[in-house]
Amino acid sequence: MTSFWALVRRDLRLAVREGGAIGTALGFFLVVVSLMPLGLGPDLNLLARIAAGILWIALLLAALLSLNRIFEADYEDGTLDVLATGSLPLELVAAAKALAHWLTTGIPLALLAPVLGILLNLDLGAYPVLVATTLAGTPAVSFLGAIGAALTVKARRGGLLLALVVLPLYVPTLIFGISAVSATMGPSGMGAAFLILTAISLAAVVLGPIAAAAALRIQLQ
């Protein structure tokens, strides 16, 4: 496991020093959400009703912008070859890189979401739930995203392809993320939707790296 944590630490260090990916994702999130009220007009009830949906969609699109860097930089400079010669299975290499992506992109996005909720007149009671759901849902974003990133690592300007591969996988996360937040405002509470969202994330954490590693093996050929 030393190798695993060495890889995670290295990716965190690179993310902090290079900074570009986090900045792009957070900046995009901020811009999209702050443009929404301008486009929709000052109807506070309308904004409050659709706030959860806007936040989740903007979060997914922002995360999408940073996904291609998960493996691309390592592929370009030959690091991926050397990572593959380690005793760490490729599945765990993919898991380490997806974990680092979640720590450096998923968590910052999740923590920014409630701040942006203010712009959308999000119901006060929904804030804790919003943070909980975004924290619980973003692992799925990183670990499913790793599959798309691995599949498109050799594609020059594969951004659109990556979006087409990954966005369908994000649909369940989106649906249950939004319904968990919306449900707190209704009578049924957040329970079921939140649990399903967590289950999706847990499944993604297990299955994502396996699929990503299979894709990487093909890319190494």
Next chain:
Amino acid sequence: MQLIAEDLVIERGGRIVIDGLSFSVSEGETLILSGANGAGKTTLLRTIAGFIRPASGTVQLDGGDGELTITEQAHVVGHANAIKSSMTVFENAAFWAEYLGGQAASTERIERALHHFGLEDLVEFPAAYLSAGQRRRLGLARLLLAPRALWLLDEPTVSLDVASSDRLVAAVNDHTRTGGLAIVATHVPLALERARTLTIASQRMAA
């Protein structure tokens, strides 16, 4: 320990690049791969490394650790150097030592590897400012950071000056003297000891 390749057939992009190649490399021996550009030296090295699956034939490492694949017992130095520009020379080396070795390496070991390739004055230098030859040497320093039985070197002397080439040759000779195996693809004559040359013939396009 012996690396044995039998009846290797390797296909790339619908074209047979290596057709029915058999060879073996014994403990303490260096195999030099030569051949024209495009003859399939890199392809062969990547197949031995386990990255490319051959169309038929096998590559085996007899007497190695049976629980590990060849990939896990090999150092692969390819055309790219696997260096992160935003980390220092030492941080790059320390990462590979820990990742490939499975445990944090001592500062002394890392500095010894850097010293061997003449990088001792650049330890705290950001890798972004290294020249092509210095980057190459940092890539090669990986060989000494974690012990691996099989070294697969693809054009290792590219951008190296004469002195650095000699340091590389010394490292390879040390490695084979202590029972290691090395396969080196190169166009430059190198003073490698206990070396045999395998010339790979270019395959014609299939009619």
